[in-house]
Amino acid sequence: MAITKVKYITSEKKVVYVVYNNDNSVKISTLVNNPGNKDWDNIQEWIDAGNTIEEAD
Amino acid sequence: MALSKISNDMFTTISRPNSTPLIINGDMAVAQRSTSATGKTSNGFYSCDRMELSVSGLGTHTIIQESLTSGAAFNAGFANAWRIDCTTADGSPGSGDELLVQYPMEGQDLQVFKKGTTSAEKWTLAFWVKSTTTGTGQVNLSDMDNSRQCSATYTISSADTWEHKVLNFAADTTGAFDDDNAESLRIEWWLDSGSNYEGGAAPTAWETTANGDRNAAGNINIGSATTKDWAITGIQLEVGEFNSSTLPPFQHENYGDNLARCQRYYYRMINENVSMGTFSYYSSGRVESGVSFPVTMRSAPSLVSTSGSSYFRVQRNGGDNNLNDLSAGVIGLNHASIFNTDESSGTAGHAGLGYSRGSGYLSWDAELE
Numbered sequence: 001m002a003i004t005k006v007k008y009i010t011s012e013k014k015v016v017y018v019v020y021n022n023d024n025s026v027k028i029s030t031l032v033n034n035p036g037n038k039d040w041d042n043i044q045e046w047i048d049a050g051n052t053i054e055e056a057d
Numbered sequence: 058m059a060l061s062k063i064s065n066d067m068f069t070t071i072s073r074p075n076s077t078p079l080i081i082n083g084d085m086a087v088a089q090r091s092t093s094a095t096g097k098t099s100n101g102f103y104s105c106d107r108m109e110l111s112v113s114g115l116g117t118h119t120i121i122q123e124s125l126t127s128g129a130a131f132n133a134g135f136a137n138a139w140r141i142d143c144t145t146a147d148g149s150p151g152s153g154d155e156l157l158v159q160y161p162m163e164g165q166d167l168q169v170f171k172k173g174t175t176s177a178e179k180w181t182l183a184f185w186v187k188s189t190t191t192g193t194g195q196v197n198l199s200d201m202d203n204s205r206q207c208s209a210t211y212t213i214s215s216a217d218t219w220e221h222k223v224l225n226f227a228a229d230t231t232g233a234f235d236d237d238n239a240e241s242l243r244i245e246w247w248l249d250s251g252s253n254y255e256g257g258a259a260p261t262a263w264e265t266t267a268n269g270d271r272n273a274a275g276n277i278n279i280g281s282a283t284t285k286d287w288a289i290t291g292i293q294l295e296v297g298e299f300n301s302s303t304l305p306p307f308q309h310e311n312y313g314d315n316l317a318r319c320q321r322y323y324y325r326m327i328n329e330n331v332s333m334g335t336f337s338y339y340s341s342g343r344v345e346s347g348v349s350f351p352v353t354m355r356s357a358p359s360l361v362s363t364s365g366s367s368y369f370r371v372q373r374n375g376g377d378n379n380l381n382d383l384s385a386g387v388i389g390l391n392h393a394s395i396f397n398t399d400e401s402s403g404t405a406g407h408a409g410l411g412y413s414r415g416s417g418y419l420s421w422d423a424e425l426e
Contacts, residue, residue, distance in 0.1 A: 014387070015385055026361055029360040029384045031359075
């Protein structure tokens with residue numbers, strides 16, 4: 001599955017939403033800087049590939 | 058009354074250094090996510106807990122927790138199995154395509170094998186398997202810390218018949234497992250593959266991982282026809298070398314213990330149309346609640362919330378506040394908070410009863426992958 005969007009939930013930047021394959025039927029929240037969590041590991045790879053987490057609303 | 062005699066006939070000596078089964082949910086009794094998941098073309102844990110489908114470019118599949126009512130596995134005490142049915146075939150897989158089921162394990166649960174030391178133990182893996190296809194299947198122990206692997210093969214002798222397999226793997230004096238909560242070992246049952254995973258030889262001694270050896274001996278090719286399926290249950294990992302005569306009995310756990318061990322990796326908090334407990338309004342635009350996990354999670358989990366119109370509801374102050382989904386606030390190993398700011402509408406300081414509606418569910422995911 002490919003990440004299509006990552007966004008901070010709040011301005012505190014402790015938790016992010018991650019969206020895979022533009023699938024908005026589920027909302028996945030995961031802790032920032034949480035190695036060993038598959039979603040955060042995926043996000044880290046996504047960041048390493050040059051992507052950026054969106055700011056919170 | 059004084060004890061006068063203990064008959065030796067009453068005891069059987071079992072060489073088993075672990076007190077509980079090393080494999081969690083080996084009897085496939087727990088399936089928190091679903092008992093049947095269709096249309097699967099990508100990796101995931103879809104049915105029985107701890108069992109991960111790994112598929113890339115090699116067909117479409119249904120993953121099932123199969124209820125057993127007859128056959129040798131059922132007669133051996135197994136009422137459930139993990140099963141894959143091919144629904145869209147790929148008879149000519151690309152070179153990098155793969156289809157396998159795998160079971161990941163934490164390094165801290167594997168120290169008993171003393172891998173990477175001069176006292177390293179041999180391994181025995183036993184399981185019941187049934188397939189529509191006769192042939193050879195390859196199983197690998199894959200060391201994720203040191204990129205090493207060791208293999209064994211089994212034969213499906215009779216189609217559509219449960220068969221018990223006992224496989225031995227060599228000890229490895231090279232490459233210790235990390236003593237932590239990360240994935241150190243992956244047990245791989247290969248079901249089909251492209252040429253990148255074939256062409257070598259299944260290594261019966263530990264070696265540096267080589268893709269060409271990972272399914273070199275397998276030929277059951279479950280993804281090649283929609284008539285094919287494959288099922289497994291009674292997975293048992295033992296320290297030491299055993300055969301079908303000396304293998305210790307499968308350690309059946311009660312469902313509650315089994316579920317609790319699964320919940321370290323995945324916790325289906327609520328399914329559809331059930332209460333979520335008390336919510337409170339921090340402000341009109343923010344409603345929130347605390348969550349206590351039933352067991353300590355492996356790592357800080359992700360919250361997976363379904364999202365759709367009015368999937369959740371908080372009853373407060375004589376009315377309803379419908380919510381589309383929930384987000385995680387603070388996430389720990391034992392507790393977390395959930396909240397909604399998008400549809401929240403209430404009065405600061407008020408409380409209400411939350412519940413899920415329609416297709417709303419929440420789960421916490423800390424699986425190894």
